[in-house]
Amino acid sequence: MHSDYTEKVVEIRGLKKSFDENHVLKGVDLDLFKSENLVVLGKSGSGKSVLIKLMVGLLRQDEGTIKILGKDTEKLKLKELNKLRLKIGFAFQASALYDSMTVRENLEFPLTRNIKGLTRKEINLKVEGLLDSVGLPNTINQMPAELSGGQKKRIGIARTLILEPEIMLYDEPTAGLDPTTCIDINNLINQVREEYNTSSIVITHDLTCAKVTGDRMAVLIEGQFEAVGTFDEVFTTASDPKIKSFYDYNFIK
Numbered sequence: 001m002h003s004d005y006t007e008k009v010v011e012i013r014g015l016k017k018s019f020d021e022n023h024v025l026k027g028v029d030l031d032l033f034k035s036e037n038l039v040v041l042g043k044s045g046s047g048k049s050v051l052i053k054l055m056v057g058l059l060r061q062d063e064g065t066i067k068i069l070g071k072d073t074e075k076l077k078l079k080e081l082n083k084l085r086l087k088i089g090f091a092f093q094a095s096a097l098y099d100s101m102t103v104r105e106n107l108e109f110p111l112t113r114n115i116k117g118l119t120r121k122e123i124n125l126k127v128e129g130l131l132d133s134v135g136l137p138n139t140i141n142q143m144p145a146e147l148s149g150g151q152k153k154r155i156g157i158a159r160t161l162i163l164e165p166e167i168m169l170y171d172e173p174t175a176g177l178d179p180t181t182c183i184d185i186n187n188l189i190n191q192v193r194e195e196y197n198t199s200s201i202v203i204t205h206d207l208t209c210a211k212v213t214g215d216r217m218a219v220l221i222e223g224q225f226e227a228v229g230t231f232d233e234v235f236t237t238a239s240d241p242k243i244k245s246f247y248d249y250n251f252i253k
């Protein structure tokens, strides 16, 4: 256990979001504590991405509050919201690398766009340091098309880390990867937490990823978190039929 569960970095209360008659989030409460990895599980269409989009201000809630690093996101002016967004690293499902840029240029891009006045030496140090961290120093001059799916994921994570976010959001980090590469990415998620002291939300359908990376699980069912706790608390000892069917569904799929 890496968190003492005292300091909250995210606090969500009574969050509701509907699209016309589609009531996606029906009063969601969730805490993310400093230095923990929280795994969010839920079937396709259960609202995991909507939750993340609300957190980073890409969507607006109908009701409820989202506090991030002590700030109520709804009350922030755009400039303050943008400043807060820089503290949240979003590792997209598809890595979202720019195909026409080398690995070095991909990593430099968020840095030079957001931080003015860095010297070439400072930029190089940061880029090279992060590539070392994710175990891919030799890819620096390669194009994304020359990388494997797992390597792209690692570079995507490195690029997200370059602005030193306090909170990491991983959107299905192991989707589409072979089992061995999944293990590598799970280990990287844990390593990132140790090295960069991040607090993370990991969205996944992969129960191995959930077990290996998550201090706590939160299962989104019918618009609310039905169960929140350690993997064993939520799954091994669960008697709730909704949780059981979710667990079975994941293995049948």
Ligand SMILES: Nc1ncnc2c1ncn2[C@@H]1O[C@H](COP(=O)(O)OP(=O)(O)OP(=O)(O)O)[C@@H](O)[C@H]1O
Residues within 6 Å of the ligand: 019, 022, 024, 042, 043, 044, 045, 046, 047, 048, 049, 050, 051
């Ligand atoms: N911008 C939007 N406009 C209308 N409906 C939307 C919008 N975004 C999401 N939805 C709806 O909200 C519901 C939840 O979608 P969401 O993408 O959050 O699911 P998810 O849990 O992330 O699914 P998956 O695991 O497949 O990625 C879906 O019914 C979807 O159609």
